[in-house]
Structures are given as C-alpha cells and as structure tokens.
Amino acid sequence: MPNLAANLAGIRSPNPFWLASAPPTNSGYQVMKAFDAGWGGAVWKTLGVPVINTSSRYGAIHYRSNRMVGFNNIELITDRPLADNLREIEEVKKYFPNHAVIASLMVETKKEWHQIVKDVENAGADGVELNFGCPHGMCERGMGSAVGQEPSVLETITRWVKEVATVPVIVKLTPNITDITEPAAAAALGGADAISLINTIQSIVGVDLDNFAPYPIVDGQSTNGGYCGPAVKPIALNMVKNCAQHPKVGIPISGIGGIENWRDAVEHLLLGATNVQVCTAVMHYGFGIIREMISGLENYMQEKGFEKLDDFIGKALPNVKTWENLNLKYKVVAEINAEKCIGCQLCYTACEDGAHQAISLPGNGSRIPAIIEENCVGCNLCSLVCPVEECITMVRKDDGKEHETWKDYMAADKAPTQFNDDRAGGKGHWVPEPAAALKQ
Numbered sequence: 001m002p003n004l005a006a007n008l009a010g011i012r013s014p015n016p017f018w019l020a021s022a023p024p025t026n027s028g029y030q031v032m033k034a035f036d037a038g039w040g041g042a043v044w045k046t047l048g049v050p051v052i053n054t055s056s057r058y059g060a061i062h063y064r065s066n067r068m069v070g071f072n073n074i075e076l077i078t079d080r081p082l083a084d085n086l087r088e089i090e091e092v093k094k095y096f097p098n099h100a101v102i103a104s105l106m107v108e109t110k111k112e113w114h115q116i117v118k119d120v121e122n123a124g125a126d127g128v129e130l131n132f133g134c135p136h137g138m139c140e141r142g143m144g145s146a147v148g149q150e151p152s153v154l155e156t157i158t159r160w161v162k163e164v165a166t167v168p169v170i171v172k173l174t175p176n177i178t179d180i181t182e183p184a185a186a187a188a189l190g191g192a193d194a195i196s197l198i199n200t201i202q203s204i205v206g207v208d209l210d211n212f213a214p215y216p217i218v219d220g221q222s223t224n225g226g227y228c229g230p231a232v233k234p235i236a237l238n239m240v241k242n243c244a245q246h247p248k249v250g251i252p253i254s255g256i257g258g259i260e261n262w263r264d265a266v267e268h269l270l271l272g273a274t275n276v277q278v279c280t281a282v283m284h285y286g287f288g289i290i291r292e293m294i295s296g297l298e299n300y301m302q303e304k305g306f307e308k309l310d311d312f313i314g315k316a317l318p319n320v321k322t323w324e325n326l327n328l329k330y331k332v333v334a335e336i337n338a339e340k341c342i343g344c345q346l347c348y349t350a351c352e353d354g355a356h357q358a359i360s361l362p363g364n365g366s367r368i369p370a371i372i373e374e375n376c377v378g379c380n381l382c383s384l385v386c387p388v389e390e391c392i393t394m395v396r397k398d399d400g401k402e403h404e405t406w407k408d409y410m411a412a413d414k415a416p417t418q419f420n421d422d423r424a425g426g427k428g429h430w431v432p433e434p435a436a437a438l439k440q
C-alpha cells in the first residue's frame with residue numbers, strides 16, 4: 001500500500017487531509033470524532049479574544065439542484081472561551097498524539113500574540129496558523145484580511161510570532177488581493193515555516209428581492225461575507241500554483257479551497273501543495289467523506305506507481321506555462337458520437353450563437369448534429385455544454401511534428417499582421433507590458 005503520511009514543515013500527520021479552521025473544528029468533541037473517522041489533522045477554529053456572532057450567518061449558491069456550489073459566511077472567530085479551547089486541545093493531543101492539531105490564531109498586539117502562542121504550545125498544539133485571511137468582521141478591526149492585504153504588516157506580525165514560537169508557524173493568506181505571491185513572499189521573509197491558502201473570498205451571494213437585503217439576513221440587514229466551497233477551487237488552485245512557482249516564496253504550502261473529494265485534493269498536491277485542508281465539504285456532507293478521500297488517494301497512487309506523496313507533489317508545475325509558450329500548432333476538433341447523442345442540440349445552439357458556427361443540423365428528420373470540421377477551432381464549448389458524458393470528444397488533428405509558440409513568432413519577427421498595430425509600436429509584435437505601450 002502507498003504511504004499517505006504527510007509532513008508540512010515538520011508537522012506530521014498520518015495522511016494529508018486536515019480539517020480547515022472553521023465550525024467543524026470548533027470543539028474537542030468534533031475534532032476527536034473527525035480523527036476517529038480518519039482525518040489526519042485539524043486546524044482549530046480561530047482562537048483570539050472570543051467574539052459574539054450573529055444569528056443567521058450563512059448563505060449559499062445552489063446551481064439547478066440542491067447541491068451547494070458556493071458557500072458564504074459572515075461568521076467571526078471562535079465564540080467559545082479560550083480556556084475551554086486550550087483544555088480541549090490538550091485532551092485531543094492526549095488521545096491522538098500522532099494526529100496534527102494546529103491552533104489558528106488571531107489577536108492584535110505583540111504582547112497578545114506572544115501570550116497566545118505560548119498558551120497553545122503549552123496545550124500541546126503541533127503548530128500555529130496565523131489567520132490573516134478572514135475578510136469580514138475582524139478586518140474592520142484591523143485583523144484578518146486587513147493584515148493579509150498589507151505584506152509589510154504581515155511580515156512584522158509573523159516575526160513577532162517567530163520570536164516566541166517553538167512549533168512550526170503557518171501563515172494563512174487571504175485571496176482578496178491582486179497578487180497572492182506578495183503576501184506569500186512577505187510570510188517567507190518574516191520567517192514563516194509554511195503558508196496556507198486560500199481563506200474565503202469577499203462576496204455577496206444574493207439579495208432577497210422582497211425584503212431588499214442581501215443574504216444571510218440579520219434582522220433585515222446584512223454585510224459582505226466570505227465565499228468558499230467548490231466554486232472557489234479554480235481560484236485556489238491558481239493561487240497555490242502561483243505561490244509554488246514563485247522564487248521568493250519557497251516554503252511549503254497547505255492547499256485550501258473547494259476540496260470535496262480525493263481528486264480535488266490531488267489537484268492541489270499536483271500544483272505544489274504539501275497537504276490540504278477542507279471546510280465546506282465537511283459542513284455539507286460530514287466527516288465521513290474522509291473514507292472516500294483516503295481510498296481514492298490510495299488507489300490513485302497505486303495506479304500511478306507512487307509510493308509516497310513526495311512522488312507527485314508539484315508534478316503538474318512544469319506543465320503550467322505562460323500563454324506565449326503554448327504550442328500554436330496543436331489542433332483539436334470536436335467529434336460527436338452519434339450513438340450516445342440524445343439529440344438535445346445544446347451543442348448546436350452554443351456553437352452557432354456563442355462560438356464559431358462549426359455545427360450543423362441534419363435537416364433530414366434526425367436530431368443528431370454534425371461537426372463542420374473546417375470551421376471548428378477546437379474551443380471545447382460543445383463538449384462542455386453537452387449533457388452526455390463522453391458524447392462529444394476533442395480529437396487531435398495535427399501530426400504532432402510541428403511546434404511553434406507565440407514566443408517563436410516574436411523571435412522570428414513574423415507575428416500575424418493584425419497585431420502589427422499602434423500598440424506594437426510598429427515593431428511587428430505585441431508589446432507584452434501594457435504600461436510600455438502607453439508610454440510610446
């Protein structure tokens with residue numbers, strides 16, 4: 001059997017699946033139940049000066065079914081007394097010494113940071129995670145994402161924590177920023193042992209049309225919340241990749257955002273995460289999803305011949321390039337499997353109105369559309385809207401021998417003429433930096 005043991009900056013856990021800091025890690029009862037179910041680690045619900053929370057605090061986006069694709073919350077950090085949490089952390093570590101228990105922290109002053117780090121270390125926490133990501137409620141008080149959005153402040157607070165911490169320090173980043181690598185690099189500069197990302201994305205999930213207030217409604221009013229769940233996975237994956245590839249970051253990454261199953265987790269790992277954390281999926285389906293996550297990961301590793309996580313962590317990174325390095329000679333064309341086609345003609349409508357008019361209707365009583373190969377640019381739209389699995393596939397048509405990129409075009413000075421406009425300064429190729437074009 002492959003070995004699932006994980007090691008994030010010295011924090012060991014029996015597998016790479018941790019619960020993210022959130023309601024599922026609010027108490028010792030929940031964390032012990034999760035460990036019993038098979039979770040490898042848990043980041044405790046953020047500790048600090050306990051706050052009062054609102055009643056009605058979650059909202060969601062449901063897409064054509066009851067399945068939540070996006071989840072929104074206006075919840076703050078723990079509303080339980082610190083002493084209770086510390087006692088329960090100690091208890092969990094007594095029963096589960098080999099599982100990872102991380103204390104998520106958020107306080108204000110240097111003195112408070114020093115004190116709370118000592119408190120959770122005394123309770124037996126294996127590491128601390130600094131919550132510089134919460135985008136509602138706490139940031140208005142100068143904490144959470146207010147810190148994550150100011151790399152120099154983030155670096156300073158990380159240094160404060162490192163002055164006293166003897167366990168690894170993870171800095172949790174906010175995605176509510178233009179370039180995630182800036183706070184990630186600041187965390188590394190401040191001495192962080194790892195980063196975790198993403199926390200939630202500032203959001204309003206919807207507005208009550210009769211009562212004129214966004215969800216979740218608190219006595220007729222609301223506020224922006226933090227968005228998470230399956231909908232945010234693409235944003236999280238891109239940010240994890242950006243941090244993993246950036247030379248100034250260079251510390252391990254705990255990947256968070258939209259993970260529901262083993263496949264989502266493997267995607268994070270392939271893009272450079274050392275382990276993963278899960279919140280919304282557990283709030284939706286419960287701790288039991290870990291069974292499928294573990295067996296799925298084991299099967300995947302066996303199938304691929306991976307003995308340990310390090311065999312594939314970051315394995316997709318060399319294949320993530322900037323656009324100018326992609327092979328423009330690669331050519332795919334859609335192919336419709338007439339036996340699978342149910343004749344809904346969604347592909348026809350999408351291609352006709354929204355893409356390249358590369359699908360025709362037979363007009364002979366049949367409902368099976370046909371591809372007009374010379375018009376098909378291989379954009380994938382028809383295969384994406386098709387409701388039948390593997391009915392429309394994209395088939396390679398080039399011979400695989402030619403390889404030419406945009407970079408090659410630029411180097412050979414043979415860019416297509418439509419780019420040979422004013423923005424290119426008459427140089428025959430695109431000026432990559434918009435600011436450079438404006439200066440001319």
Ligand SMILES: Cc1cc2nc3c(=O)[nH]c(=O)nc-3n(C[C@H](O)[C@H](O)[C@H](O)COP(=O)(O)O)c2cc1C
Pocket residue numbers: 020021022023045046071072073075076077078104131133134172198199200227228229230232256257258259277278279280281
């Ligand atoms: C209701 C709720 C409460 C949360 N509370 C915290 C928190 O106290 N501290 C923290 O660092 N992140 C908190 N988060 C963010 C999660 O830890 C996680 O970063 C985010 O939900 C993305 O992961 P997901 O897509 O698996 O949910 C919370 C998320 C939710 C939904």
